[in-house]
Amino acid sequence: xxxxxxxxxxxxxxxxxxxxxxxxxxxxxxxxxxxxxxxxxxxxxxxxxxxxxxxxxxxxxxxxxxxxxxxxxxxxxxxxxxxxxxxxxxxxxxxxxxxxxxxxxx
Numbered sequence: 001x002x003x004x005x006x007x008x009x010x011x012x013x014x015x016x017x018x019x020x021x022x023x024x025x026x027x028x029x030x031x032x033x034x035x036x037x038x039x040x041x042x043x044x045x046x047x048x049x050x051x052x053x054x055x056x057x058x059x060x061x062x063x064x065x066x067x068x069x070x071x072x073x074x075x076x077x078x079x080x081x082x083x084x085x086x087x088x089x090x091x092x093x094x095x096x097x098x099x100x101x102x103x104x105x106x
Contacts, residue, residue: 030102043075
């Protein structure tokens with residue numbers, strides 16, 4: 001018996017919740033200073049399921065060849081990756097108009 005999605009009620013193989021959440025998300029990308037003036041890229045607004053977010057972070061870490069983590073929907077990558085982040089997020093299925101890349105460092 002197929003398992004149904006709790007959100008849309010469709011069978012898991014037909015579920016479109018992940019695609020809808022990617023297209024509707026308002027994502028903010030910014031750089032923040034950490035200890036010893038090291039920069040980190042912070043991505044706010046990814047509201048995906050835990051396993052999807054884990055997979056997305058793994059792909060981002062591989063693409064940028066850096067370390068990183070996520071907690072409570074906030075993704076943090078080591079280093080300043082703002083220049084390429086929008087292109088990579090669009091590759092992963094996020095809508096380009098929903099991605100806001102901040103130029104200033106916090």
